[in-house]
Amino acid sequence: MKKSDNSKRSNISPFVAMEMMAKANLLESKGKDVIHMDVGEPGFNTPNHVLDFVKSNIKEKNFGYTEALGMPELREQISIHYKYWYKKNIDPDCIAVTVGASGAFILSLLASFDVGDKVGIMRPYYPAYLNAMKALGLKVIVLDSSIEEGYQPSYEILKKTTSDLKGLVIASPANPTGSVIQKLQLKELVEYCKSKNIRIISDEIYHGIEYDGFSNTLFSFNKNTLVINSFSKYFSMTGWRLGWILASKEIIKIIEKLSMAFVLCPPNISQLAAIKVFEDYEMLNKNVTIYKNNRDLLLDAFESVNLKNYAPPNGAFYIYLNINEVSNDSSILASRLLKEVGVSSAPGIDFDDKYGKNFIRFSYAGPTQKIKEGADRIKNWLKNN
Secondary structure (H helix, E strand, O other): HHHHHOHHHHOOOOOHHHHHHHHHHHHHOOOOEEEEOOOOOOOOOOOHHHHHHHHOOOOOOOOOOOOOOOOOOHHHHHHHHHHOOOOOOOOOOEEEOOOOHHHHHHHHHHHHHOOOOOEEEOOOHHHHHHHHHOOOOOOEEEEEEOOOOOOOOOOOHHHHOOOOEEEEEEEOOOOOOOOOOOOOHHHHHHHHHHOOOOOEEEOOHHHOOOOOOOOHHHHOOOOOOOEEEEOOOOOOOOOHHHHHEOOOHHHHHHHHHHHHHOOOOOHHHHHHHHHOOOOOOHHHHHHHHHHHHHHHHHHHHHHHHHOOEOOOHHHHOOOEEEEEOOOOOOOHHHHHHHHHHOEEEHHHHHHHOOOHHHEEEOOOOOOOOHHEEEEEHHHHHOOOO
């Protein structure tokens, strides 16, 4: 088959952070000591009580198909989580369990938009989201904000766009910046989108990993939105590939049909584990305290070498750093950091095809000792180059 025979929708960019991780892993296999600040993966394993529960049940349970929307017990636990965390009553019938947040995003796009619809997303963006939108035939409208605003959207920004948007994708806390949309700004945004019939898909997968108080869920402001969350980040269950969607009952019924058609159901064993993960918030919140300490020591290291230009990293576990003071090409700088000092990061071109060469994303989700060592390596290298 010739290259020209392939679908146009498959012509998407690679995920550079994953490529950097693969290069780092190859160097590690050859004996190089590498500190990973590339992919956004928690530095903590799935909680022990969850693993013990799965271990004790793995020979007794039937791991066949489950309901397309997920086990009723898990949907009930997610509902209880919203009552505890957000003080909101969410009907389990408004919840769909999915194959990761990525699966949730694709199902949400399919349920909400048609080919050719214009959907906005902020720059810088999570690349897998942009690629999914393009592959599904949506017309992606990339919107610009400022570093002071954390590259987050506002109704003023939407008013300035000449595009007739059908949808808007937001993320708070955001990847790659770690920035958070403030409550008043979020309310104004929701009201504007309501008035223009713009459907919002809200990525809330970093909820819980916030350093200045917890955000509210967008579902509190607008039941016509679709909220995406995940067990990967706050709950440290990345490899279990499990997420969820909040939406109206009408949309959830559509999600159910789509899920039946594309994936049948989320993984059974992952759902079984996730039912138990809500039992120890105290331990999970201790992880967040460690992330905050990691962020602070990394920022101190950068500022000591006069790298002070970054969006406010008030959540998640990323710093999206402007590197113009030391380089005009983030890909070259990231490659040198990996080869010369063994620190793997993600060049900004992964998150922004226009200005990304001026930025690098550093993930500080690893163990504090590793993050400190990585910060020292970067700092000393920059001082000598």
